[in-house]
Amino acid sequence: MGYSNLLVLVFLSWVLFIPGAHQLQNSQTNVLLQLRNYLEYPSSLEIWENYSGDLCNLSSSPQLTITCEDNSVTELKIKGDKLANVSGFNGYAVSNQTLSESFSMDSFVTTLTKLTSLRCLSLVSLGIWGPLPDKIHRLSSLASLDLSSNFLFGSIPPKIARMVRLQTLVLDGNFFNDTIPDWLDSLSNLSVLCLKRNRFKGQFPSSICKIRTLTDITLFHNELSGKLPDLSSLTNLHVLDLRENHLDSELPAMPKGLVTALLSKNSFSGKIPEQIGQLRQLRHLDLSFNLLSGMPPSVLFSLPEISYLNLASNKLSGSLPNHLSCGGELGFVDISTNKLIGELPSCLGAISDKRVVKFGGNCLSIDMPNQHQDSYCKEANLRGKQFSGIRLGELVGVIGGAVLVMVLLAFGVCILCRRYRSQETVEQHALPKVVQDNSPAGVSAEFLANARYISQAAKLGTQVALVYRLFSLEELKEATNNFDQSTLIGEGFIGKLYKGRLENGTDVAIRSLAFLNKNSIRNLKLHLDLLSKLRHPHLVALLGHCIDVGVQDDSCASKVFLIYEYVPNGNFRTHLSENSLEKALKWSDRLANSNWCCQGCALST
Numbered sequence: 001m002g003y004s005n006l007l008v009l010v011f012l013s014w015v016l017f018i019p020g021a022h023q024l025q026n027s028q029t030n031v032l033l034q035l036r037n038y039l040e041y042p043s044s045l046e047i048w049e050n051y052s053g054d055l056c057n058l059s060s061s062p063q064l065t066i067t068c069e070d071n072s073v074t075e076l077k078i079k080g081d082k083l084a085n086v087s088g089f090n091g092y093a094v095s096n097q098t099l100s101e102s103f104s105m106d107s108f109v110t111t112l113t114k115l116t117s118l119r120c121l122s123l124v125s126l127g128i129w130g131p132l133p134d135k136i137h138r139l140s141s142l143a144s145l146d147l148s149s150n151f152l153f154g155s156i157p158p159k160i161a162r163m164v165r166l167q168t169l170v171l172d173g174n175f176f177n178d179t180i181p182d183w184l185d186s187l188s189n190l191s192v193l194c195l196k197r198n199r200f201k202g203q204f205p206s207s208i209c210k211i212r213t214l215t216d217i218t219l220f221h222n223e224l225s226g227k228l229p230d231l232s233s234l235t236n237l238h239v240l241d242l243r244e245n246h247l248d249s250e251l252p253a254m255p256k257g258l259v260t261a262l263l264s265k266n267s268f269s270g271k272i273p274e275q276i277g278q279l280r281q282l283r284h285l286d287l288s289f290n291l292l293s294g295m296p297p298s299v300l301f302s303l304p305e306i307s308y309l310n311l312a313s314n315k316l317s318g319s320l321p322n323h324l325s326c327g328g329e330l331g332f333v334d335i336s337t338n339k340l341i342g343e344l345p346s347c348l349g350a351i352s353d354k355r356v357v358k359f360g361g362n363c364l365s366i367d368m369p370n371q372h373q374d375s376y377c378k379e380a381n382l383r384g385k386q387f388s389g390i391r392l393g394e395l396v397g398v399i400g401g402a403v404l405v406m407v408l409l410a411f412g413v414c415i416l417c418r419r420y421r422s423q424e425t426v427e428q429h430a431l432p433k434v435v436q437d438n439s440p441a442g443v444s445a446e447f448l449a450n451a452r453y454i455s456q457a458a459k460l461g462t463q464v465a466l467v468y469r470l471f472s473l474e475e476l477k478e479a480t481n482n483f484d485q486s487t488l489i490g491e492g493f494i495g496k497l498y499k500g501r502l503e504n505g506t507d508v509a510i511r512s513l514a515f516l517n518k519n520s521i522r523n524l525k526l527h528l529d530l531l532s533k534l535r536h537p538h539l540v541a542l543l544g545h546c547i548d549v550g551v552q553d554d555s556c557a558s559k560v561f562l563i564y565e566y567v568p569n570g571n572f573r574t575h576l577s578e579n580s581l582e583k584a585l586k587w588s589d590r591l592a593n594s595n596w597c598c599q600g601c602a603l604s605t
């Protein structure tokens, strides 16, 4: 028995003190394995399970791409299957949707930032939840950051301003609920800014207009309100998507290179500026569902590249000139539900396979059932003029009745009120989270030996699949009644051993280690991951760990806790050398045990 025990110790010592021959690649591999642990083993990373080669050598797939240079990861793309499609997310973990409650965004990003050479990072639909920590900026080589379709909330952290290499920032489909920061112009190389499907509120930050490199701005489906500034300085902008917000100014001047402008479902008012007629590359213009008035500029229809023009559901009035010409590319026009009168221009009226035209809900003088009477549109036009304060006298003259004016005024007030949409207020709760480092660590052989107790489960031959995870300090405090003296079951030269009970009723042994310097922690981290995979009925399983971070920086961690499955009946040695006969193992059992041990080692190696 002594011999086999020694074997275990030799094996474990070897595990704990592997020389750092391929330091760089090993540590990077370690970080990747840790990230998998944090992400709770998503199916996209299943391929790592039985793969013993270099992770950089895996062929890339839509779910996973790893690219390396000089033994460092430069590109990491993981796509999961957890769609961020929860309407009631309020900042807490949601079962089957987000990662579990024990996930800590802060620790996750701490680990992530160890991939210091990363240039491209994409973590999509992985159920990641929490506020985005400031320390993400430590990935200073990053040119592309995509964290779409997760459960991030709060604000875009200010230190992102230091990531001057960023060219692409994509945070689509999260729950960001602060304002869009006004310092984005610090990202002087930014070309793609996609923040769609979040809850960003406040104004469109005017500093965005200073980022000349921008080609795409997508802020679709947020809660932005107020004025849209003059964007004409963004000479490289091709795509502007501001649909489904509450922007309520007039339309500003647009940059000349714009190809796609999607501004529907806001509260833009006033006339459509003639300046849009100068956008020679414009292909796709959607201004529908706003409060735009006046005559649409004829030139919109004849822009050389225009193929999609949607002006539906506004308050456009007047009559389009009959000689209006349509651009050669124009395939879809929607002018329905406005206040247009007169004839339908011939290029829109001609029945053609090439072009779809929608014009219902106006007052056009054509023989179609879905047009209103002229008077409907004229009244609306007059009302429109009244509200913009133009020619009130003329209005009175035309209507010729003060009583009617009063009625119209009242009606107008109603319409004005409707423009101020009530904004949703979402009740959300602040989320207290324990700061904890999640990097695996190694353990000295001595205390591992001390922590080994004969497991009841092992005796019964049962083996439960145990998942290694990270524990929070709060959790451990709760399990041990704040490390109460009564839960202390042993004390040695390397630390204390406590018995505790987790929330789910599992009994655990918690070993606390005090660390003296950074190096021992680093050493520990290198090997914990390996230890976490030792699973055998005859080995006490390490269930997880917790690093108590005294200060923000994990290099200053003050304490490490290792959580083992709890095995009653004292430690192994007492059963071999115990004086009291009933506790000591019989020789037949000892022989059987030594067999287990050897098998255990062999299997684990």
Ligand SMILES: *[C@@H]1O[C@H](CO)[C@@H](O)[C@H](O)[C@H]1NC(C)=O
Binding pocket: 046, 047, 049, 050
């Ligand atoms: C890994 O190998 C084990 C044993 O051969 C097998 O049961 C398991 O399904 C494999 N996992 C994957 C993801 O292929």
Ligand SMILES: *[C@@H]1O[C@H](CO)[C@@H](O)[C@H](O)[C@H]1NC(C)=O
Binding pocket: 053, 054, 057
């Ligand atoms: C990875 O691939 C390269 C080139 O294909 C090869 O030289 C190297 O040995 C591979 N490394 C591993 C660990 O498989």
Ligand SMILES: *[C@@H]1O[C@H](CO)[C@@H](O)[C@H](O)[C@H]1NC(C)=O
Binding pocket: 083, 085
């Ligand atoms: C999101 O959930 C709603 C119902 O909760 C469902 O109708 C919709 O299809 C889902 N969207 C996606 C992209 O899964």
Ligand SMILES: *[C@@H]1O[C@H](CO)[C@@H](O)[C@H](O)[C@H]1NC(C)=O
Binding pocket: 095, 096
């Ligand atoms: C979560 O998913 C599992 C398996 O898909 C299912 O059995 C369980 O009922 C789900 N739980 C909830 C709360 O939806």
Ligand SMILES: *[C@@H]1O[C@H](CO)[C@@H](O)[C@H](O)[C@H]1NC(C)=O
Binding pocket: 164, 165, 166, 189
């Ligand atoms: C900005 O991007 C260009 C390429 O698009 C690159 O050559 C340049 O180095 C970048 N600048 C910074 C500060 O990263």
Ligand SMILES: *[C@@H]1O[C@H](CO)[C@@H](O)[C@H](O)[C@H]1NC(C)=O
Binding pocket: 089, 090, 091, 153, 154, 177, 178, 427, 428, 429, 430, 431
């Ligand atoms: C954002 O959402 C979180 C979580 O739901 C909430 O605690 C926080 O107060 C919200 N912040 C703002 C600015 O609304």
